[in-house]
Amino acid sequence: MSNSTFYNNQSFQHILAITEEIILEKGCRSTTLKDIIEKSGLSKGAIYHYVESKDELFGLILKSKIEEMNETFHKGITQSIKQHPSSDFGSFNMVSQFFQSRKNAHDTGNLIFIYLLSQDNEKVKKILQDIFNYTKETGTRWIKMGQENGVIPASIDAEKMSTLMMTFSYGIRVTQILSSDEKDLVDMRDIFKVISKSLT
Template structure:
């Protein structure tokens, strides 16, 4: 990607995080980019176009490719997931010159995107469905290999892994902490795993 375009996206992302979509003006976006108005408009003709690209880029930065995780066991799968989160958060912080990955403003940004960009809402739901399918598949495999045993369905177990991640992230954000404290999440998952391990 072009360095100037990348710079505009990075600056705009930070502004959209600080304020809502409606509160950020095109004038602020241009000023904070350090570019002339003409140079800025060469890359983005409107705030809507810029917002869409900011959302798509930030969203794609956090997409998970579950096929890259170990499928030897559920235990290895969730450990790979934790490693992925650690690496992705570190990369995000480094690329965006920030100390934290998410805060409440990140969720506001996502909600703005859901309201303003119908295709994003559909993409988000498809991603959530992919997440559930990936976890359900590895849990089915673990059950078939007699790694785990539980009266709960594969999907119910998958939802416990997913929801503990989501809920602990939100709770940490509300406490002003790093959203995913991977050490505590890993311990929670290991404890749950011990309960269902055959």
């Protein structure tokens, strides 16, 4: 059964929702498959039908979250292009939308992302690599769409810009979780300036 089939399965959606609740209560490290089994009311066999470990389950939740965020971003930039064609505001808004969709320190996706980076698990590593490649490819497509509509300068290398945006995005996630001071958070306009200067 493929992951996409999992996501459309009601039982698996129930597992994902329960797991997110427990993560917010206890944190990633303290959450166990036993917790998930007890709270979901499902059998051990039902959980292991989908995943072999909690880290693999966390990876699938993160993948689902990333796809959801990217869909939100896609809607945002499509609207930005329609409302502000060929303008500096439109290009800034496009970059801003990308980072705003990843800006919640208490979002389970961000908590899982940080946790999974510390795990030595080949299946999890593969999920993280798939997420990286998926996000880079979709980011590149959207930047090219912005270029075609005059929102992003044609001189910018779309693939490099996508990689830079992801680099900042990963850094923002870590900063938000580690910092307790609002002053440490980077302004979106400053990120946009750095990216634009680096690529033009």
